[in-house]
């Protein structure tokens with residue numbers, strides 16, 4: 001009888017699993033390194049074929065693709081956290097958001113520096129011929145204040161409410177990024193359409209969730225206060 005009450009019950013259903021929290025500090029470093037892999041791969045390809053115009057183009061495109069991937073991944077974290085109760089996902093949002101900015105910056109730098117060699121006359125001509133770039137520039141301009149203020153000092157200075165309002169710019173930057181991509185593609189629109197559909201789903205979910213919250217309807221998993229059961233990945237003996 002004593003034994004039966006002192007042994008913790010194993011996780012038997014999904015609800016139990018959702019209450020398990022991992023230690024974010026232990027996930028951050030591997031995730032940080034993982035997010036650098038696309039950059040390492042693209043850089044390696046560019047270095048191998050250094051003088052190949054096509055490889056520069058492929059790198060610019062690859063960096064742009066990853067900027068978009070990270071933007072959507074950042075938007076995915078909140079719904080995932082709300083449904084699973086995995087609170088350890090919250091601190092990872094900032095890292096993924098900063099990676100979106102970093103890849104967008106590298107994408108733009110690759111275009112301006114490697115592709116156009118900072119020939120501003122040629123850049124202006126190119127932008128006037130391919131206006132999809134204006135959407136990209138606007139998207140990047142909106143990500144800039146988010147990257148600059150994604151630290152504790154800026155949060156303290158702005159105050160929670162203003163900081164949150166400012167960070168809603170991601171809801172404008174991400175459609176502009178998808179528009180930039182869709183506008184660019186002329187023939188095979190399958191991929192940009194898939195990105196657009198995913199974005200509509202993610203932004204639509206947010207709107208729906210806010211409306212539910214406004215009406216005081218709180219979904220089952222989120223209403224339960226998650227029990228933080230931190231499972232250390234490294235156990236000290």
Ligand code: HEM
Pocket residue numbers: 057058060061062064065066067068071104107108111133136137138139140143173177180181184
């Ligand atoms: C939020 C910021 C941005 C995102 C997420 C983004 C994303 C993308 C994506 C996904 C592509 C297509 C990649 C592919 O074909 O697989 C692309 C292409 C391109 N982007 Fe961006 N972009 C951004 C900002 C910019 C900016 C600021 C510029 C220029 C100043 C720019 C210039 C270009 C160019 C020139 C291409 C076409 C590359 C080529 O034809 O070789 N982008 N971008």
